[in-house]
Amino acid sequence: MTSKNTICLWYDGTALEAAQFYAKTFPDSAVKAIHRAPGDYPAGKQGDVLTVEFTVMGIPCLGLNGGPAFKHSEAFSFQVATEDQDETDRLWNAIVDNGGQESACGWCKDKWGLSWQITPRILSEAIADPDPAAAKRAFEAMMQMTKIDIATIEAARRG
Numbered sequence: 001m002t003s004k005n006t007i008c009l010w011y012d013g014t015a016l017e018a019a020q021f022y023a024k025t026f027p028d029s030a031v032k033a034i035h036r037a038p039g040d041y042p043a044g045k046q047g048d049v050l051t052v053e054f055t056v057m058g059i060p061c062l063g064l065n066g067g068p069a070f071k072h073s074e075a076f077s078f079q080v081a082t083e084d085q086d087e088t089d090r091l092w093n094a095i096v097d098n099g100g101q102e103s104a105c106g107w108c109k110d111k112w113g114l115s116w117q118i119t120p121r122i123l124s125e126a127i128a129d130p131d132p133a134a135a136k137r138a139f140e141a142m143m144q145m146t147k148i149d150i151a152t153i154e155a156a157r158r159g
Contacts, residue, residue: 003060010070011112013044015063018112019054025094026080028058043067077107077115081124085150092118092147102146120150126157134159 011018016034023029037050043066044050052063056078082088095118096102099111106119126138134157141156142148 006060006062008062008064009072009114010064010066012068013048013065014112015052015065016049018110018114019052019061019063021098021110022056023054025091026057029056030054072109072113072115074103074107074115077117079117079119082118082120084120088118088120088148088150091116104146105142106145106148108147118148120148120153122150123148123153126153129157 009015009018016031019031023031032053032055034049035051035053037044037046037048039046041050049065051065054061054063057080059078080091082091092108095108095110095116101109103109103115106123107115107117109115123138123142127135127142129135129138137156137159138153141152145152
């Protein structure tokens with residue numbers, strides 16, 4: 001990796017599968033390099049995929065096949081700003097339909113347990129509206145959702 005700061009994500013033997021999924025799902029994403037273990041290690045054998053260098057929307061990441069000791073949690077997530085409902089639906093559905101699960105307020109988890117916030121820009125603008133009443137209405141509408149529905153957010157914002 002040539003980046004000064006890289007996100008390291010821990011996987012239980014599935015780093016390459018995850019990186020390949022992210023590369024095909026998100027724009028400006030790619031698998032850059034696959035590194036095999038030079039010797040046996042607690043979670044694998046010599047020659048197994050140890051790390052995978054990849055990018056997710058331009059962000060450098062390293063997938064580490066470290067074994068089952070550590071799990072992903074909601075304490076870390078990728079927040080993806082979407083431009084419209086089609087993009088929101090496409091990304092949300094790609095994650096959920098590939099063994100993931102829905103959560104609340106635009107959050108979902110992929111099948112590896114990594115959390116994603118699929119957040120339309122309209123939502124971010126609405127909850128930061130200078131009119132506190134409009135922001136509150138949009139926020140309250142969002143709190144009732146799993147996947148974000150832009151039309152409902154816009155209607156709530158307008159009152």
